[in-house]
Amino acid sequence: MKSMKRDLYFSKPLINSAGSLGFAPDLRVFKELEGLNQLGAFVTNPISLRPRMPTANPSVIEFSGGVLLHTGLPNAGFSNVIKKYSAKWNRSELPIIVNLMADRPEETQQMVRQLENIENVMAVQLGFAPLLSDDIILLNLEMCLGELPLIFALPHEQILSLGAKLIQAGASAISIASPRGTIDLTPNPSPERRGELISGRMYGRSLFPRSLDIVRSAGMIGLPIIGAGGVWSDADVESMLAVGAMAVETDIKLWVR
Numbered sequence: 325m326k327s328m329k330r331d332l333y334f335s336k337p338l339i340n341s342a343g344s345l346g347f348a349p350d351l352r353v354f355k356e357l358e359g360l361n362q363l364g365a366f367v368t369n370p371i372s373l374r375p376r377m378p379t380a381n382p383s384v385i386e387f388s389g390g391v392l393l394h395t396g397l398p399n400a401g402f403s404n405v406i407k408k409y410s411a412k413w414n415r416s417e418l419p420i421i422v423n424l425m426a427d428r429p430e431e432t433q434q435m436v437r438q439l440e441n442i443e444n445v446m447a448v449q450l451g452f453a454p455l456l457s458d459d460i461i462l463l464n465l466e467m468c469l470g471e472l473p474l475i476f477a478l479p480h481e482q483i484l485s486l487g488a489k490l491i492q493a494g495a496s497a498i499s500i501a502s503p504r505g506t507i508d509l510t511p512n513p514s515p516e517r518r519g520e521l522i523s524g525r526m527y528g529r530s531l532f533p534r535s536l537d538i539v540r541s542a543g544m545i546g547l548p549i550i551g552a553g554g555v556w557s558d559a560d561v562e563s564m565l566a567v568g569a570m571a572v573e574t575d576i577k578l579w580v581r
Contacts (some may be wrong), residue, residue, distance in 0.1 A: 332447055332473035332496040332548075334571045335570040336364030338561055341502070341552055341575040342423035342449060342477070342524075343369050343397070347405055364571065365427035366418040369408075369503065370451055372425040374434060375401035383522055385507050390528015390554075391576060392507050397425065402435050410442050419446035421475065426450035426464050434466040440471045447496065448474040454479070454504055458486050461492065469494050475550065477501040481536055487547055497570060500535055502526060527576045529556045536563055543568020 331407060349366045370484075379396030399405060408575030413420045422439055426432040430449065439445050450464060461476065468474060473496035478487055480503060485499040502525040509520040542549040551564035552573035561572045 329469075329471055330473055332475070332570075334364040334405070336362055336425040337565055337569070337571045337573055339365045339421070339550070339573050340367050340578060341573040342367045342451065343393075343395075344575045344578050345369075347371075347380070347399075348409040348420075349368050349416045349418055363418060365446060366416060367421045367449060367573070368405075368423050369399060370397045370423045371402055371405050371427050371435070372397070372400050373402045373428075373431040375399065375404065375554065378445050380442075383524065385509070386520060387505075387507060387525075387526075389530025389579050390526055392505055392522065392524045392526050394524035401462050402430075406438065406442070413445060416444060420444055421447045421449050423449045423451055423477075424450075426468075427453045427456060427460070427486050429460065429463045429467045432464050436468045436470065436472060436474075445472065447475055449475040449477055449499060451477045451501060458482070458489075461486060462489065465490055465493055465495055479503065480534065482537055483549070484541055484545070484547070487542065487549070488545065490549060497548045497550055498550040499573065500538060502575070503531065503534075504554070527554075529554050532556065534561055536560075539569050540567040 340359055376398050378398040383394040385392045422445055424432060424435050439448060462534050475497045476490050476495050477499045479501050483498055505526045506521050507521045509522055535553030541547055541550040546571050550571045550573060551569035555572055555574040556577050562571045
């Protein structure tokens with residue numbers, strides 16, 4: 325008989341964002357980075373059912389107020405990640421939130437069901453490719469509901485509309501996916517020459533005002549939301565909690581000593 329769905333609860337409100345600290349907590353890294361003793365959970369790097377190689381030209385590109393990452397979200401694939409890291413998850417003092425690439429509902433369901441049997445996994449966070457339809461995201465919820473709480477990482481444009489539907493249908497929380505952007509690497513290109521464009525996920529302090537506005541709007545309609553985007557200081561965390569966030573993610577701030 326399957327256990328009842330677990331509640332989503334954070335002993336401390338700060339967590340890392342997916343892609344910022346690897347696939348399992350590393351005590352050596354924790355000793356070097358400030359503030360990690362304040363984390364209430366550890367979020368893994370994104371995991372896909374099948375292995376993914378890095379993009380041909382991985383890039384970390386600075387812009388005014390942040391950085392753009394172009395990586396391809398490389399990982400060894402779900403089965404290999406489980407073999408390598410599930411024992412570390414079990415031994416971790418922090419509960420684990422496993423981030424899954426959830427573009428194909430049947431594959432997502434397969435991964436979620438296996439995670440229900442792994443100790444110390446407190447929740448699953450589902451991330452999606454840009455412009456994925458609402459219907460596919462809702463189908464993911466329908467197929468994956470079970471014992472583990474489901475957190476849906478949505479872009480800014482879908483949080484208030486689709487987020488409310490997901491919560492009503494059984495999702496435990498909504499989080500803010502990293503916004504995407506494009507940078508022209510060719511300085512001052514002539515009209516006849518198309519610049520070299522790189523697209524990727526954006527991080528940095530310049531994102532915070534927009535993120536805080538989304539969290540406030542979500543809080544006003546009672547949406548359980550995990551704030552993210554541009555969180556850089558204790559004051560940023562407190563601001564998001566004050567307007568209704570149930571927890572707050574920080575990302576590249578963890579890379580800055």
